[in-house]
Each structure stands twice: as structure tokens, then as C-alpha cells.
Amino acid sequence: MDIKKTALNSLHKKYGAKFVPFAGYEMPIQYSEGIIEEHKTTREKAGIFDVSHMGQLFIKGTNLLAEDLEKIFPAELKNIQINQSKYSFLMNEEAGIQDDLIITKVKDGFNIVLNAACKNSDFELLNELLENKYEMNLSDDLSLIAIQGPEASRILEKTIIGVSDLKFMNGNWFNYLNENIYITRSGYTGEDGFEISIKNKEAEAFVIKMINEGAKLIGLGARDTLRLEAGLCLYGHDVDINKSPIEANLKWALSKNRIISGGFIGFEKIKSQIEKGVDKVRVGIKPEGRIIAREKTIIFSKDNKNIGEITSGTFGPSVQGPVAMGYIKNSFSKIDTKVFLEIRGKKYPASISNLPFYKKSYVKGANK
Amino acid sequence: MSEVKFSKEHEWIKLDGDIATIGITQHATEMLGDIVFVELPDKGSSVVKDGKAGVVESTKAASDVYTPVSGEIIKNNQSIVDDPAKINADPENEAWFFKLKIKNKSELDSLMNKDEYEKFSKESGS
Numbered sequence: 468m469d470i471k472k473t474a475l476n477s478l479h480k481k482y483g484a485k486f487v488p489f490a491g492y493e494m495p496i497q498y499s500e501g502i503i504e505e506h507k508t509t510r511e512k513a514g515i516f517d518v519s520h521m522g523q524l525f526i527k528g529t530n531l532l533a534e535d536l537e538k539i540f541p542a543e544l545k546n547i548q549i550n551q552s553k554y555s556f557l558m559n560e561e562a563g564i565q566d567d568l569i570i571t572k573v574k575d576g577f578n579i580v581l582n583a584a585c586k587n588s589d590f591e592l593l594n595e596l597l598e599n600k601y602e603m604n605l606s607d608d609l610s611l612i613a614i615q616g617p618e619a620s621r622i623l624e625k626t627i628i629g630v631s632d633l634k635f636m637n638g639n640w641f642n643y644l645n646e647n648i649y650i651t652r653s654g655y656t657g658e659d660g661f662e663i664s665i666k667n668k669e670a671e672a673f674v675i676k677m678i679n680e681g682a683k684l685i686g687l688g689a690r691d692t693l694r695l696e697a698g699l700c701l702y703g704h705d706v707d708i709n710k711s712p713i714e715a716n717l718k719w720a721l722s723k724n725r726i727i728s729g730g731f732i733g734f735e736k737i738k739s740q741i742e743k744g745v746d747k748v749r750v751g752i753k754p755e756g757r758i759i760a761r762e763k764t765i766i767f768s769k770d771n772k773n774i775g776e777i778t779s780g781t782f783g784p785s786v787q788g789p790v791a792m793g794y795i796k797n798s799f800s801k802i803d804t805k806v807f808l809e810i811r812g813k814k815y816p817a818s819i820s821n822l823p824f825y826k827k828s829y830v831k832g833a834n835k
Numbered sequence: 836m837s838e839v840k841f842s843k844e845h846e847w848i849k850l851d852g853d854i855a856t857i858g859i860t861q862h863a864t865e866m867l868g869d870i871v872f873v874e875l876p877d878k879g880s881s882v883v884k885d886g887k888a889g890v891v892e893s894t895k896a897a898s899d900v901y902t903p904v905s906g907e908i909i910k911n912n913q914s915i916v917d918d919p920a921k922i923n924a925d926p927e928n929e930a931w932f933f934k935l936k937i938k939n940k941s942e943l944d945s946l947m948n949k950d951e952y953e954k955f956s957k958e959s960g961s
Contacts, residue, residue, distance in 0.1 A: 501923075502894045503869040688868070692894050757919075759872050759892050781894050782871035789872075811874075811890065 473519035474610045474667035475674060482684050489687060490583035492520040497686040505689035506784040509656055510825075513616035514685035515677050522586025523609050523664060524593070527576040527602040536577060539596050540570065541712070541731045543722040547572050552636045552651055554720045557589060558733035562711035562740065565592070567702055571638050571651060576601070578638075578649070580611070580662070582702045596732075610670035614682055615660030615693075622680045623650075623661055626673075630661065644669065656690065657697025657825055695790055696783045698751060698822030704762060705749060705778045705792055713740040714794065716749045716822075747775065748800050751820035752791040752808075754780075758815045760791045760808045767807040767814060774799050774806065783824055790824045791817075839927075840943055841952035842903035844885075847927055848946065850937065855904055858931040859891065859922070862956045868893040870922045875911035875933055882906060882935065884942050889932060891922065904942040906935035 471492045479486070483499030495517070497505060508514050526532060533545040542555040552571040556564050566585040571578045581589045590605045597603070614623055624631040627641045630650055638651035643665070654660035665673055678684065691701065700706045706715050711733070718726075718741070726737060754760050759782055766775035780791030791808075799806060802821055807814040839849050845863035849856045864870065872892040882888045882902040889900035911933040915921050922930040937943075947955060 496895070497868060501869045503871075503920075688895055757872050757916075759897070761897065782892070784894070 471520075473517055474670040475517045475519065475612075478671050478674060479517065479684070484684075484686065487687065490520055492583060494520060495684070495686040497688045498684050500683075502686070502688035502692060503784045505683070505685040506692050508683050509616045509658060509685055509689060509693055510785050511617065513614055513618040513622050513677075513682040514656070514689070515674055515682045516613040516615065516685050516690055517610070517674075518613050518662070519610040519667075519670070520583040521611055522579075522581030522583065522589065523606045523611060524579040524581055524586070524590060525576065525604045525606065526579070526593075526597070528600075529576075532576055532597075532601055533572070535597055535600070536570070537725070538730060539593070539732055541721045541725050541733070541737065542570060543725060544570065544572065544577070549574055550638045552638060552653060553722075554636075556712055556717075556720070557585075557592070558711070558731075559708065560733055560736065562713070562733035562736035563708040564702075564706045564710055564712065564715065565589070565708055567700065567706055569651075569653065573638075573649075578664075584703060608667055609664050610667050612663045612665060612670060612674060612677075613654050613656075613660060614663070614677060615654045615656040615658045615685075616682075617659065618681065619658070619660045622677060622682050623663075625680055626676055633661070635659075643673070655697075655699055656693040657699070657823060657827060658693070659827075691779075692781050692784055695779055695781055695792065696785055696823060696825035698792070698824065700749070700792075701779055710749075710794070711736060711740060711745070713737060714745045714748055744797060746797060747794040748797050749778070749792060750795050750800050751822040751824060752777065752780070752793055752795075752806070752817050753820040753824070754789045754791065754808060754815060754817040756815070757782075757789060758808075758810060759789045760793075760810060760815075760817065764791075764793075765809045766793060766795055766817075767809060768799060769805060769807070771807075777808070785825045790820075792822070795819070838948060840903070840946035840948060841955075842901070842946055843955065844901040844903070845956070846901060846903050848903050848943070850940075850943065853937050853940070854909065854934055855906065855937045856931045856934050857888075857902060857904075859900060859926055860952070860956070861926050864923050864926045867891060867898060868895060870919045872897075873915050873919045873922065873932075875916060876902075876908045878908055878911060880908050882908060891919075900932060902935070903946055904935070905938045907938075908933050908935050910934040 484495035775795030888902035
């Protein structure tokens with residue numbers, strides 16, 4: 468199969484992108500300044516991310532649709548306001564996560580942002596679960612651009628008047644070049660930010676505008692270090708079909724009402740896991756010193772028993788040290804529990820850590 | 836001091852008497868990206884030509900470092916362990932990896948000179 472390119476591909480090249488294949492797309496892993504600089508730019512100023520490989524699914528319908536979607540997702544969808552977004556999961560009956568996604572209620576239905584690797588299978592599955600009752604469109608014409616960082620709001624407001632009034636996990640239509648574009652206040656970096664759904668043909672000019680206003684292009688490499696510091700899961704690594712939201716320590720993303728009332732796929736399993744507990748659970752892991760624990764690193768207890776596995780790990784440029792996440796036997800999941808990581812045949816000490824590793828301190832500068 | 840030679844695994848080696856200083860090339864650092872961790876062979880340990888002699892890690896991945904010649908490690912560069920960013924900043928001078936007492940100088944014969952290495956790294960693209 469031919470590798471796909473986003474509408475920003477030639478712009479990426481112009482800014483010195485190194486490309487990697489990712490979920491069938493040629494995506495920039497980094498630009499000329501490198502991952503650490505890009506990471507810092509996002510934490511300190513504003514970064515622009517091309518996330519057009521992700522699926523943008525639009526389902527048209529009204530109250531009946533909300534009801535039908537609640538039979539699938541463990542989220543509150545009937546009773547939320549128009550333009551509100553929810554982080555949720557497409558699960559199987561065993562509560563295994565087939566995809567994690569963002570659902571936004573809009574006037575004429577729901578917009579769902581899906582992981583690139585899952586988008587086509589999600590579409591098929593959702594169409595089947597909804598019994599072909601609704602008009603569904605997995606867009607090919609739209610790019611998705613994230614702008615993230617403490618200056619994202621100020622920069623975007625210059626082009627999109629009113630955008631800085633959006634509340635976190637809310638969206639709205641905004642005017643741009645006499646067209647309506649949909650923007651949500653959301654992201655996956657642990658920073659304040661926005662995700663802009665814009666026509667492919669407008670995407671490059673829009674991004675150039677953001678660059679001229681002071682934001683910089685950021686690749687998938689820094690996206691990974693940013694989200695890991697923020698304790699956010701990467702699909703296919705930290706969450707997948709063999710892990711449930713309870714095991715993934717994502718119970719907060721399940722609607723409080725709905726985990727009582729049920730009626731969604733995987734409810735029985737979720738209910739039993741909440742009542743009886745789980746064997747393994749996702750935790751943050753902080754290796755001592757500088758040693759980096761990568762995905763698939765085995766976690767050992769003090770008495771040398773295999774108690775778990777790392778699902779992602781890297782060096783956190785803002786934390787200035789190694790950071791990792793993984794699944795561990797529940798009895799070892801308490802914060803500060805000492806564990807050992809086997810790396811290249813040697814065991815290195817680490818401890819169970821609070822997530823996120825990096826927490827934003829929203830200090831408003833006095834001397835602006 | 837003799838000329839600098841290069842290996843296909845993107846290490847450089849500088850010989851001074853029978854003491855060789857070894858590091859990784861500028862080209863290698865460009866491929867690796869920002870280096871955030873390095874592990875070096877212990878002083879006193881023996882390494883064998885083309886065998887593993889350390890690890891460098893970028894934010895993305897870990898890569899083995901190989902030694903272009905055999906010998907006994909007499910010194911390793913602790914300053915790059917403490918501050919791996921030095922490797923990206925000055926890979927072919929200040930950020931050397933280790934020094935070893937060379938066992939067999941004829942092992943140098945198969946290595947490339949600067950022009951040959953430049954041609955090699957351009958052609959291989961890796």
C-alpha cells in the first residue's frame with residue numbers, strides 16, 4: 468500500500484522534517500531543531516502539530532443518536548451541552564480498549580476524533596453497531612492541526628477572534644477567511660491548547676500564519692515526550708485491546724452515572740473490575756539516575772519476581788530525567804514502591820511515581 | 836599523532852602511540868538526534884574489534900556503540916555520562932567516549948580515512 472501524506476507534507480519538508488512511517492502516513496518525527504528543543508518550545512511558547520493522520524468522524528443525528536452512542540460508549544452524551552467534548556473509549560465486551568477517542572457533541576450530531584491506526588476499523592465497527600442508521604463521514608478533506616503551549620491562546624486569538632474564550636474540552640465554530648471552522652480547546656501535551664479542523668487546501672496557509680505569529684512546527688518525537696511527561700497514554704502501547712480503562716487507571720474518564728446505570732459495551736466487566744479490583748494496573752515509573760527504560764522492559768520486585776512490564780519510556784526534557792509508564796501487579800502499585808528494571812541484562816532501581824511527571828504551574832507573568 | 840580513521844559503524848579513532856581515543860562521528864549524532872543517555876565500558880575491561888562497547892540513547896531509541904579496534908579500556912569520559920548533550924555539541928573532539936591500549940595496530944588497516952568515510956556515509960545514507 469502506498470504511504471499517505473497529509474496536506475502539510477511539503478511544508479514539513481521545507482522546515483527540515485525527518486519523516487517516519489506512522490499508521491500508514493509519512494509523518495515528521497522531528498524538524499531541524501530536534502526533539503528536545505521542540506519539546507521546550509511547546510512547554511515554554513507554542514508548538515504546532517500536524518495530527519491530520521487522525522480520523523475525523525462526523526455522525527449526523529439528534530437525540531436518538533445520543534441514545535444509541537450511549538449504548539456503545541461509557542460517556543455522558545445525552546445530557547452534555549452542545550460543543551462539549553468527552554474523552555472516551557470504544558471497548559469490546561471484555562472492556563478491552565479498541566480505541567481511545569474524543570467525542571464532541573455538535574448541533575447536528577457528534578464529531579469523534581479517532582487514532583490513525585484504528586480509524587478505518589472504528590468506522591466499520593461503529594457503522595455496524597449503529598446499524599447503518601445514521602449518516603457517517605470519515606473525512607478525507609479535513610486536516611487537523613493542534614497548537615499547544617502557554618502562548619497558543621494568544622497566538623491563535625490574533626487570527627481567530629474569540630477563540631481564547633473557549634473553555635477546556637469545549638469547541639465551537641469560528642470564522643476564518645469567510646468560512647466556518649471547528650476548533651476545540653484540547654490537546655495531548657499537558658499544555659493549554661487547541662485543535663483546529665480545517666480544509667486541506669487551507670491548512671498550509673493557516674500553519675504558515677501560526678509560524679509567522681511565533682509558533683513552531685513540532686514532530687511526533689516531541690509529541691511523545693510531551694504526552695509521556697503529562698502521563699497520557701499512547702494507543703497501541705499504554706492502552707490496547709488487552710487492557711481495560713480500569714486497568715489503565717482511566718476510571719476518571721468513565722461517566723460516574725453511567726458506571727452505575729450501565730447499558731454500554733463492556734459494562735459488566737467494568738462493574739466487576741470496580742467491585743473486585745484488577746490484577747494489573749497502569750502506573751508511572753521513575754528510574755533512578757539517567758537510565759532509560761523502554762517499552763517491554765520487565766519490572767521486578769525486590770525479591771526478584773517478575774511483577775510487570777513497561778509500556779512506554781523515554782527521557783523527559785522538562786523533568787530532566789527518565790520517565791516511564793507500565794503495568795504492574797496491583798499489590799506493587801503504591802506510590803514510592805521500590806522496583807527494579809531489567810535493562811540490557813542488568814537490574815536498575817526505580818520507583819512507582821505519581822502521574823503526571825510534569826505538572827503545569829499556571830503562573831501568570833506580572834511583567835508582560 | 837596520526838590521522839583520524841573511521842569505521843562503518845560511525846565511530847572515529849585517533850591513535851597516539853599505542854593509545855587510541857574513540858568516539859562517534861558527527862554524522863552518527865545527526866542520525867541519532869538528541870542524545871540523552873550514554874553507557875561506557877568500564878576502565879580495565881577488554882573490548883574486541885567490532886564488538887559492543889557502550890550504548891547511546893536518544894529520546895527515541897537506544898543504539899549500541901562498537902569499538903573499531905581491540906584493546907583494554909584505560910579511561911572513559913565521565914563528562915559525557917553526566918551531560919550527554921555534549922555528544923551532540925562536539926562529537927569528534929571534547930565528547931570522546933573512551934581511550935584504550937590498542938592490541939593489534941593492523942586492525943586499523945581496514946578502517947576508512949576521512950574522505951572515504953564521507954563518501955561512505957553519504958552513499959549509505961545511514
